[in-house]
Amino acid sequence: MRGRVYSVRVVLLGPPGSGKGTQAARISARHGVPAISTGRLLDTEIAAGSPLGRRAESFVRAGELVPDDLVLDLVADRLYGATASAVVDHVPATARASHDAAVGASSVARGGSGGGASSTGTLTAPPATPTADVCQGFLLDGFPRTLAQAEAFDARFACAGCALDVVLDLDVDEDTVLERISHRSRSEARLDDDAETARRRLKVFAEQTAPLRAYYAASGLLRTVDGSGSPDEVAARLEAVLAEVAGR
Numbered sequence: 001m002r003g004r005v006y007s008v009r010v011v012l013l014g015p016p017g018s019g020k021g022t023q024a025a026r027i028s029a030r031h032g033v034p035a036i037s038t039g040r041l042l043d044t045e046i047a048a049g050s051p052l053g054r055r056a057e058s059f060v061r062a063g064e065l066v067p068d069d070l071v072l073d074l075v076a077d078r079l080y081g082a083t084a085s086a087v088v089d090h091v092p093a094t095a096r097a098s099h100d101a102a103v104g105a106s107s108v109a110r111g112g113s114g115g116g117a118s119s120t121g122t123l124t125a126p127p128a129t130p131t132a133d134v135c136q137g138f139l140l141d142g143f144p145r146t147l148a149q150a151e152a153f154d155a156r157f158a159c160a161g162c163a164l165d166v167v168l169d170l171d172v173d174e175d176t177v178l179e180r181i182s183h184r185s186r187s188e189a190r191l192d193d194d195a196e197t198a199r200r201r202l203k204v205f206a207e208q209t210a211p212l213r214a215y216y217a218a219s220g221l222l223r224t225v226d227g228s229g230s231p232d233e234v235a236a237r238l239e240a241v242l243a244e245v246a247g248r
Contacts, residue, residue, distance in 0.1 A: 007033075007136045007137040007165075008027070008031050008033060008137040008139075008165055008166075008242055008245075008246070009137050009138055009162065009163065009164050009165045009166075010027065010137070010138070010139045010140065010164070010165065010166055010167070010168060010242075011139075011140045011143070011144070011164060011166075011167040011168070011216075012024055012027075012139055012140065012141050012167075012168050012170070013167060013168065013169040013170065013209055013212065013213075014169065014170035014172070014227060015170075015172065015177055015201075015202055015205045015206070016177065016181060016198065016201050016202065016205065017172070017176075017177040017178070017180040017181040017184070017198070018170040018172045018177060018180075018227050019170065019172070019180070019227060019231060019234060020141060020170055021037075021141070022231050023170070023231070023234060023235060023238060024037070024139055024141045026231075026235050026238075027139050027238065027242070028139055030239070031136075031137060031242075032136065033133075033134070033136060033137035033138050033139060034133050034134060034138050034139070035138075035139045035141055036075070036078055036079075036138055036139065036140050036141065036143075037141045037142050038071060038074060038075065038140075038141070038142040038143040038145075039141075039142050041074050041075075041078060042056055042060065042066065042074065044095070045074065045094060045095060046060065048095040049095075050093060050094050050095035051093035051094075052070055052073060052074065052092065052093040052094050052095075053094075053095070055070060055093075056070050065145060065146070068146060068148050068149050068152065071143060071144075071145070071149060072088055072149065072152055072153075072156075073088055073092035073093065073094065074092070074094065075140070075143055075153070075157075076088045076092055076157070077092040077094040077096060078131075079130055079131065079134055079138070079157065079162055080128050080129065080130060080131060080160070081096070081131045083127065083128045083129045084128070086127055086128035086160065087128045087156045087157055087160050088156065127160075128160035128161070129160075129161070130160075130161045130162060134162070135161075137165075138162075144212065145208055145212075146208065146211075146212075147211040147212060147215055150212055150215055150216070151215075154219075164221055165221075165245055165246075166221055166223055166241065166242070166245045167212075167216040167221045167222050167223065168223055168225055168238060168241065169209075169213060169222060169223065169224045169225065170225055170227035170234070171224050171225065171226055171227055172227040172228055173228070174202060176228055177198075177202065178195065178198055178199070178202075181198045182195065182198075223241045223245070225237050225238055225241060
């Protein structure tokens, strides 16, 4: 049941095994905003065989970070749809953008305007406008991953209707995280959740997020939340922070 009484634009940070996915789903359901996972978006693009998906797939298969420009295109396409080019200065090579371009070309071939030409034939770029489902807020899960992504988001997206309200950082000690990952590995038979891999992922996460934490702390957006305890206990702490942010 939804209980949102205020809009919310959130970045959710947390190491593997922190319960981030569970809490993202709860915040999404309670506040009626989409939980946007860059991992799932990438999976969709790869499965669709889009130009972006084909470029990203090699990095994903190698276990490397997907380049910042591809991730920014992905997020721009999700947040702004047809007007994404206004924030990234080009049309993202996503499945949706490719489809829209094909439809536009077909319309022009039939003698239509394609939706982007004036009476003088000059193309006009529409301003960046958030898609309908993110107008009241959104939750970003897995983005930003790097300082460059965070800086680019603030420079390009924030002034186009998507300024962040808060960055929630789930704090869970390593022993608890490793135990949760071990339990998940046993219950879901996930090959990427063995102890050695889990420790390596935690190390990489810590290295990646240290600059992000400093960046968002300096801007006053960072809120560290105790991620230990039951999902209900953690959810209550997160909601308390969101209510505080809404009332400031």
